[in-house]
Amino acid sequence: MGRMAGTLRVFCYAMAVSFVGALVAARSVYADFKEGSLRAGRELEALSDVLGGVNTVFVNGAAVHIATAFTAQAPAEVLDRFEAVCRAHPQFMARALADIPDTLLEKANVQADRVWRLGVVRHEKGDDGVLTCFTDERPAGMRDVARRLKAFEQSKDLSEFGHVRYVYVRRTDHGTHVRTIWTDGEVNLGKMFPAQGDAAGFDSTLVPRPPASTRILSGTSAQVPFGIHIYRSSEREESLRRFYDAELGARGWKPVANRTPHTVAYLKNGAMFFATLTPSGTRTLVTATETARGDTPTGAEVRVER
Numbered sequence: 001m002g003r004m005a006g007t008l009r010v011f012c013y014a015m016a017v018s019f020v021g022a023l024v025a026a027r028s029v030y031a032d033f034k035e036g037s038l039r040a041g042r043e044l045e046a047l048s049d050v051l052g053g054v055n056t057v058f059v060n061g062a063a064v065h066i067a068t069a070f071t072a073q074a075p076a077e078v079l080d081r082f083e084a085v086c087r088a089h090p091q092f093m094a095r096a097l098a099d100i101p102d103t104l105l106e107k108a109n110v111q112a113d114r115v116w117r118l119g120v121v122r123h124e125k126g127d128d129g130v131l132t133c134f135t136d137e138r139p140a141g142m143r144d145v146a147r148r149l150k151a152f153e154q155s156k157d158l159s160e161f162g163h164v165r166y167v168y169v170r171r172t173d174h175g176t177h178v179r180t181i182w183t184d185g186e187v188n189l190g191k192m193f194p195a196q197g198d199a200a201g202f203d204s205t206l207v208p209r210p211p212a213s214t215r216i217l218s219g220t221s222a223q224v225p226f227g228i229h230i231y232r233s234s235e236r237e238e239s240l241r242r243f244y245d246a247e248l249g250a251r252g253w254k255p256v257a258n259r260t261p262h263t264v265a266y267l268k269n270g271a272m273f274f275a276t277l278t279p280s281g282t283r284t285l286v287t288a289t290e291t292a293r294g295d296t297p298t299g300a301e302v303r304v305e306r
Contacts, residue, residue, distance in 0.1 A: 038123050038130045038168075056222040060192035061200030067180045069100035075169040075176050078104060079122060079131050082167045082180075086120055090135035093165045097180035104178075119162070127171035136162030156190030159183070204229055207273055208247050210286045211235055231286040237262060237277045240284060244275060 055066050071078060081104055085096045096103040119134045152160040166181040191200040201218030203209045204227060213231035220227040233240060244264050245255065253266035253273065265274035271292040278285040 038125060038128065057219055058201075058221075059219045060217060062183065062187050062192055063185055065094075065098070065182050065184075067098055067100055069178050070172075070175045071101070071104050071178060072175050073104055075127065075129050075171050076124065077107075078169045078176055078178055079124070079129050079167065081106065082131050083120065083122060083133075086131070086133040086135065086165065090133070093133065093135050094163070094182050094184065097165060097167070097182045100178050100180060129169050131167040133165045134162035135165060156188055158187040158189060159185065201229075204288065204290055206271070206290055206292065207251075207253075207288065210240055210275075210288075211243055213286065225292050227290050229288045231288070232280070233284045233286055234282070235284060237279060237284055240275075240277050240286065248273070 057064050057066060073081075082093075082096060085103065086093050121130075121132045123130050148160045152158070158164065164181075164183045164187065168179045168181075170177045188200070193199060198215040199217060201215060202220075203215065203218070209215070209229070210231050210233045212235050213233040215229065215231055217230040218228070235243070241264055244266070248266045248268075249255075251268070253268040256265040256267050256272075256274075258265045258274075260276075262277045262279075263274060264277070265272065267273075271290065273288070273290045275286055275288040278287070
């Protein structure tokens with residue numbers, strides 16, 4: 001999950017950079033974005049689909065919606081369909097991403113020429129491909145674009161450019177795996193990935209955060225009680241092991257034997273907590289996962305520090 005934090009950061013900034021670069025015809029930036037968005041899809045594909053249907057996850061204070069499905073259609077056909085919706089009916093794109101099977105029932109005719117157009121980026125390589133588009137109810141004239149660029153420069157909020165819609169497809173032995181992601185609210189990169197200090201989000205209400213640490217990622221889901229928190233601590237692994245033994249022991253958690261390197265695990269009343277302590281130079285990357293959230297509100301009421 002430490003790598004996941006880096007992926008999310010690069011992915012969000014790549015979308016912003018690609019939008020600005022495209023406006024000034026920076027083809028090299030556009031090419032980098034296409035490759036970056038494809039890599040992001042591959043990273044997301046590595047996450048197991050533990051839930052069916054549509055899931056809402058909260059990542060560093062931003063609500064992100066995710067849906068997955070399998071289809072017999074080829075990856076290019078899937079991208080054709082979503083591209084057609086994005087171009088012809090952008091106001092229905094979120095609905096299309098949420099109901100993948102229904103969206104794929106209709107065939108789409110997309111021009112073979114993949115020339116870049118404002119707001120839509122498509123890239124395919126081998127057995128996978130990606131489509132990213134920005135949708136918005138507001139006008140997008142050149143004067144308005146200049147205003148949005150200025151607003152983004154000040155706020156670092158990606159939603160200044162519109163709502164983000166993303167589709168990743170990969171051919172498998174069981175058909176084409178489709179993963180869709182979309183956002184409708186604020187995606188403030190300055191708060192989500194600050195240069196200094198804690199990222200927006202929340203700490204566990206069950207387990208104390210590691211000492212001498214900076215929060216770089218927090219995530220939870222509206223559908224399940226699981227939570228993940230990633231910190232960068234100046235403490236060494238052995239010091240952190242002693243910290244968790246003492247602090248969790250005082251709270252009634254019992255240590256659980258495990259053979260995974262650099263990992264500690266504890267159990268309490270059926271809830272599990274485990275932390276991976278990965279040395280990183282003079283610091284330690286702490287990836288803490290819990291199977292319950294205590295009194296942390298669920299769904300849209302999840303507590304977020306800004």
